[in-house]
């Protein structure tokens with residue numbers, strides 16, 4: 590019922606698996622605890638931009654994943670009422686991955702027994718005598734760990750203990766799904782967004798037959814929110830109804846989608862100022878991924894930023910806990926030191942590097958949410974002005990390089 594471990598990663602989603610893999614590639618073993626019974630991915634697909642590919646290449650899985658999805662050659666945004674079109678800047682390699690492909694490829698790189706399924710962490714505390722983390726599991730068991738990395742998503746229990754406990758909810762929801770065209774979709778390899786006054790539809794082909802689409806829409810009333818979230822058929826038909834002025838191919842894409850993949854998602858986020866002023870670690874406990882920087886998908890960067898976290902975290906940790914040879918020369922040994930000061934130094938370095946990145950990403954996303962939401966004209970004007978000053982390079986976020994693992 591009680592065991593001891595060196596490094597425990599809480600959560601086996603994109604960030605937890607990537608962190609386990611990054612550590613493994615640095616010669617460091619970890620245990621990933623995942624509450625689900627199997628590998629699973631919420632949401633059908635994920636857009637991966639150049640910064641995400643840089644991180645995936647450092648994790649050694651880029652080449653394999655490139656084979657699963659075609660590259661976008663361009664993008665355009667279409668305003669439905671007047672038919673006006675503008676370009677969507679891509680800034681380099683953009684592909685849309687099936688989430689399950691990403692999860693599987695990350696997991697395949699891990700040694701067997703790294704992920705323990707059906708294991709939910711209920712709480713984490715610091716042992717009052719040793720100051721070491723103690724994880725309480727839902728089966729009543731406990732794990733004493735030397736290091737804890739919280740990759741347990743937006744409702745993170747680990748984030749609570751480091752002091753990051755506030756989240757917000759945007760007044761917008763997203764519906765996502767897959768549409769399969771048995772005889773090929775015949776669409777160009779481009780990222781298309783179409784918008785009318787009611788909603789915004791985006792789509793990207795994954796291969797010759799499969800297309801990922803998403804719709805962002807503001808809530809109308811609390812009743813519709815409760816009902817739509819539970820009924821994919823109703824959700825889809827309400828979207829199709831609001832698309833009456835869209836081109837037929839767009840309407841058919843949504844109406845002909847695979848209902849089993851149609852999913853409603855509320856957009857919860859970590860306020861940027863929380864990321865700026867709160868600690869991202871407590872002693873030898875640290876957070877990564879959505880647990881640190883949950884953000885709405887308006888920049889399509891949350892998953893990529895989680896992969897960057899994994900690379901930076903493993904690099905910082907390896908740098909500090911791998912013991913040098915006694916004479917300080919020659920290659921580092923595989924012996925590891927989990928002395929608290931070394932781990933804390935590593936996490937301090939990681940926090941410093943990731944805080945700035947997470948802050949700017951969440952801030953840009955927050956501003957976009959203000960523009961999409963039902964805010965007054967004056968608020969929207971101020972937001973546009975602030976964005977023009979702070980984010981004059983709109984796709985600067987895709988140029989970020991998390992560096993070598």
Ligand SMILES: Cc1cc2nc3c(=O)[nH]c(=O)nc-3n(C[C@H](O)[C@H](O)[C@H](O)COP(=O)(O)OP(=O)(O)OC[C@H]3O[C@@H](n4cnc5c(N)ncnc54)[C@H](O)[C@@H]3O)c2cc1C
Nearest residue numbers: 600602603604624636710742878879886889890891892893
């Ligand atoms: C609608 C939508 C569209 C998006 N599109 C994109 C996109 O196109 N591109 C992009 O880069 N990002 C996108 N994102 C963001 C991206 O999905 C997330 O940033 C990413 O999934 C975060 O991964 P994570 O591992 O940190 O968290 P999660 O994916 O939430 O994984 C957390 C894992 O921890 C497990 N867990 C939770 N609590 C516990 C516990 N107590 N004990 C044990 N296990 C636990 C969960 O079961 C889960 O497996 C989108 C997000 C949304 C909502």
